[in-house]
Amino acid sequence: MSNPFGVHALVWTGGWSPEEAEHAISSTAAAGYDLIEIPALDPSRIDIADTRDRLAAHGLRTSLTLGLTFDNDINSEDLARVAAGRSTLMSALDITRGVGGEYLGGVIFGAMDKYPGPTTSAARANSVSVIKELAQEAAGDGITIGLEFVNRYESNLLNTVQETLDYLELVGEDNVVVHADVYHMNIEEDGFREPLMRCGDRLGYVHIGESNRGYLGAGTIDFDEVFGALVDMDYQGVITFESFSSAVVDPNMSNTLAIWRNLWSDGMDLATHALGYMKTEMDRARDRRVRGVESDLELG
Ligand code: MN
Numbered sequence: 274m275s276n277p278f279g280v281h282a283l284v285w286t287g288g289w290s291p292e293e294a295e296h297a298i299s300s301t302a303a304a305g306y307d308l309i310e311i312p313a314l315d316p317s318r319i320d321i322a323d324t325r326d327r328l329a330a331h332g333l334r335t336s337l338t339l340g341l342t343f344d345n346d347i348n349s350e351d352l353a354r355v356a357a358g359r360s361t362l363m364s365a366l367d368i369t370r371g372v373g374g375e376y377l378g379g380v381i382f383g384a385m386d387k388y389p390g391p392t393t394s395a396a397r398a399n400s401v402s403v404i405k406e407l408a409q410e411a412a413g414d415g416i417t418i419g420l421e422f423v424n425r426y427e428s429n430l431l432n433t434v435q436e437t438l439d440y441l442e443l444v445g446e447d448n449v450v451v452h453a454d455v456y457h458m459n460i461e462e463d464g465f466r467e468p469l470m471r472c473g474d475r476l477g478y479v480h481i482g483e484s485n486r487g488y489l490g491a492g493t494i495d496f497d498e499v500f501g502a503l504v505d506m507d508y509q510g511v512i513t514f515e516s517f518s519s520a521v522v523d524p525n526m527s528n529t530l531a532i533w534r535n536l537w538s539d540g541m542d543l544a545t546h547a548l549g550y551m552k553t554e555m556d557r558a559r560d561r562r563v564r565g566v567e568s569d570l571e572l573g
Pocket of ligand 1: 454
């Protein structure tokens with residue numbers, strides 16, 4: 274079995290005009306990926322029928338991700354903001370359904386921003402309530418909802434695997450999963466192996482990114498540990514490469530994510546390198562597992 278591999282659209286383009294969509298989708302297919310992750314932050318800029326047709330023409334699967342803002346924050350005690358966030362998420366679900374997407378995730382449980390203080394139980398309850406409703410809406414179309422816990426500077430609600438698992442318990446819907454991003458785990462977790470394995474079958478989506486969000490292998494993340502855990506837990510889900518550079522700017526995302534530096538300028542070189550890197554790491558982890566089982570048998 275081989276996991277589906279995806280790449281984030283911001284490797285190719287910061288906009289989604291028909292020309293930009295074609296460039297991103299055809300490049301994703303040419304680089305050998307199975308799936309493209311499309312940012313759904315601004316529903317008005319996505320032509321649903323056009324996107325669906327281009328995905329089909331290139332035989333690509335798709336997932337949609339976004340982060341809420343303080344204006345439409347469902348992790349808030351302000352019911353007007355919660356209502357605005359609910360509306361954004363339902364629009365994003367419409368887009369996901371319309372383009373034939375299978376997954377809607379990201380920082381959808383609250384604002385993707387640095388909060389001035391910790392969350393409150395009332396704000397958390399509002400967030401849980403909206404995500405539960407979103408999940409129930411999504412279930413009818415077989416769409417999975419993913420909660421991407423992020424570092425402390427981008428959320429005050431979900432920063433770790435355990436916080437996300439606890440939140441999932443409160444939501445109580447089977448089509449809501451943990452979306453793990455190793456860039457964020459590298460900041461907040463003690464390591465990678467134990468937290469990933471603790472997710473068990475609640476792990477539904479993985480973002481692979483380097484510690485500096487550039488080329489895989491050029492930073493400090495222990496990818497042997499990451500891919501070893503994914504193989505050992507028999508993770509079969511999507512693995513999406515995420516990388517950002519000032520060379521490709523999305524007016525909605527680049528400033529929020531603090532993409533100030535130029536870490537690469539050739540998206541095709543970056544994306545093909547990343548796919549090769551991820552597949553090699555998976556193969557090596559499978560090999561280590563087989564050899565581990567064999568040596569256990571010899572010892573036994
Ligand atoms: Mn991510």
